[in-house]
Amino acid sequence: MSKTYVIGIDYGTDSVRAVLVDARSGAEVAQAVHPYARWKDQRYCNAAHNQFRQHPLDHLEGLEATVRQVAAQVPAEQIVGLAVDTTGSTPGPVDARGQSLALLPGFEENPNAMFVLWKDHTALAEAAEINRKATTWGGEDYTRFEGGIYSSEWFWAKIMHVTREDEAVARAAHSWMEHCDWLTLQLTGGALATCKRSRCAAGHKAMWHESWGGLPSEEFLVQLEPKLAGLRERLYTDTYTADQVAGTLSEEWAQRLGLTTDTVVAVGTFDAHAGAVAGEIEAYSMVKVMGTSTCDIVVAPVQEVGEKLVPGICGQVDGSVVPGLLGLEAGQSAVGDLLAWFRQLIEWPLRALLPDSSVLPAEQQDQLREELAGRMMVALNQAAAAVDPAASQVLALDWVNGRRTPDANQALKGALMNLSMGTDAPHIFRALVESICYGSRRIVERFEAQGVPIKQVIGLGGVAKKSAFLMQTLADVLNRPIRVAESDQAPALGAAMYAAVAAGLHPDVPTAQRAMGNGFADTYAPDPARVAAYEARYQQYLAFGEFVEAQTPNMA
Numbered sequence: 001m002s003k004t005y006v007i008g009i010d011y012g013t014d015s016v017r018a019v020l021v022d023a024r025s026g027a028e029v030a031q032a033v034h035p036y037a038r039w040k041d042q043r044y045c046n047a048a049h050n051q052f053r054q055h056p057l058d059h060l061e062g063l064e065a066t067v068r069q070v071a072a073q074v075p076a077e078q079i080v081g082l083a084v085d086t087t088g089s090t091p092g093p094v095d096a097r098g099q100s101l102a103l104l105p106g107f108e109e110n111p112n113a114m115f116v117l118w119k120d121h122t123a124l125a126e127a128a129e130i131n132r133k134a135t136t137w138g139g140e141d142y143t144r145f146e147g148g149i150y151s152s153e154w155f156w157a158k159i160m161h162v163t164r165e166d167e168a169v170a171r172a173a174h175s176w177m178e179h180c181d182w183l184t185l186q187l188t189g190g191a192l193a194t195c196k197r198s199r200c201a202a203g204h205k206a207m208w209h210e211s212w213g214g215l216p217s218e219e220f221l222v223q224l225e226p227k228l229a230g231l232r233e234r235l236y237t238d239t240y241t242a243d244q245v246a247g248t249l250s251e252e253w254a255q256r257l258g259l260t261t262d263t264v265v266a267v268g269t270f271d272a273h274a275g276a277v278a279g280e281i282e283a284y285s286m287v288k289v290m291g292t293s294t295c296d297i298v299v300a301p302v303q304e305v306g307e308k309l310v311p312g313i314c315g316q317v318d319g320s321v322v323p324g325l326l327g328l329e330a331g332q333s334a335v336g337d338l339l340a341w342f343r344q345l346i347e348w349p350l351r352a353l354l355p356d357s358s359v360l361p362a363e364q365q366d367q368l369r370e371e372l373a374g375r376m377m378v379a380l381n382q383a384a385a386a387v388d389p390a391a392s393q394v395l396a397l398d399w400v401n402g403r404r405t406p407d408a409n410q411a412l413k414g415a416l417m418n419l420s421m422g423t424d425a426p427h428i429f430r431a432l433v434e435s436i437c438y439g440s441r442r443i444v445e446r447f448e449a450q451g452v453p454i455k456q457v458i459g460l461g462g463v464a465k466k467s468a469f470l471m472q473t474l475a476d477v478l479n480r481p482i483r484v485a486e487s488d489q490a491p492a493l494g495a496a497m498y499a500a501v502a503a504g505l506h507p508d509v510p511t512a513q514r515a516m517g518n519g520f521a522d523t524y525a526p527d528p529a530r531v532a533a534y535e536a537r538y539q540q541y542l543a544f545g546e547f548v549e550a551q552t553p554n555m556a
């Protein structure tokens, strides 16, 4: 009997995906996807206020549905490990047993008791306070290894915000957990105090660093917000890389998932970092995990980076991607989301006017909406690709959900310029795609300017697989070839690689990458004829950005 199967579970923004993988070859035996039901209806969100909360029941229902489905393909005893990756920083308040408050009576419908999704920017003011305090309080600047600017997307800003806003949640919250740690604890069923926390989540988002003994000091935290007193003690000191064993499946979850209690559960991690592992990341590659947002992940030998700090990124953390290497993260807060925003904008008549149509009966309206929704993104890509970039005037800024890097400023907004009577939807779509690529170029330039060379670029994720137009534009704007990973479920495959190491099927992550890597599907080569036109427009993008930024209060 071959005990060689592992499961990778990837919690994205809109859905959870599980893949069953043969750890000998990396063959994906089965995959399953479960969109979050409550999230789909945006039940606990308020986009106008940048509030995006997810109910843990969406996550638990998805866990059971997807894993049961893929696990049924082989005998349970042959599945020896699993690992979870999630979005982040996506923290939630928990009780003393580590249970999410949103699963407790009285809190079921309270968004403050749920997971505060990475793209929730309700904590802008708190992030600004953290930044001020970090450089003025007279002690260690705890933002040092997180790019020197703390973001409202991250752990402490979100905890401060919810703690201030909701007295009942603040009183009931014994502690807080990152989503990836919470799921791992659910699966293993251990005690909160001994739960092995993710190095990746702690280092990139919670200002955890070995050099100052873990999390920021109690004194710093209490100066920030007196209500945080004592929380540090109830969090954690040690962190673990994702190839380590967190435990084995609890009796309850083995039964719910159709697995055995011998199944090893690896320490949790973030989706982008797992994706980078599946993208076969190696020293000085940049893996772009391109979905709702984009995360740009780079790894480099710790000793070569030495004391160098790359300012304005989302941190540099020993072992956050490949244990033994330094993991560096940057990214853009809206990529697929920016294009989805535009699609929704132009679909407005379908939502607002069609229901009152006297021409089309209701059932046919639904069919029409569905048909157009299915075709819209593909058609926009095609029409925008046909616009000559040299003749295109419209310029956009990609900051509809703020700017994550370089130099976090989540208060920034998107913008368009050079609209004329001749501007149509494909022109604007093209400008949005270009702005994503220019934003990406700024990030690559930041790494290189700080002495971290980018030797190759790899793309993966929904956008990399679905938009050839965007990927070609990116290759032209960066003036570099881009390889796109073969796997459609790269973060889940990366999680499976971590699970295979934790379960002892491979000795380390690079060996697992070599054995289980699915290779590359396409390579986009830069088109020399277009490089020059994009170069000129990139300079305009920078100037436009500078102008808009000067009109916006600087917050994180």
Ligand SMILES: Nc1ncnc2c1ncn2[C@@H]1O[C@H](COP(=O)(O)OP(=O)(O)O)[C@@H](O)[C@H]1O
Residues within 6 Å of the ligand: 012, 013, 014, 015, 290, 291, 292, 293, 335, 336, 337, 339, 340, 377, 378, 381, 461, 462, 463, 466, 467, 470
């Ligand atoms: N043809 C397309 N061109 C560009 N973007 C697309 C296309 N189809 C879907 N998308 C975008 O892909 C994103 C989803 O990517 P995916 O990697 O599946 O999700 P997640 O971010 O949850 O991991 C959505 O934001 C969507 O707008």
Ligand SMILES: O=C(CO)[C@H](O)[C@H](O)COP(=O)(O)O
Residues within 6 Å of the ligand: 012, 013, 014, 086, 087, 088, 089, 118, 270, 271, 272, 289, 290, 291, 292, 293, 294, 295, 329, 331
């Ligand atoms: O910042 C992150 C990881 O560090 C987020 O998890 C990520 O940006 C959200 O992922 P996705 O866009 O794939 O849903």
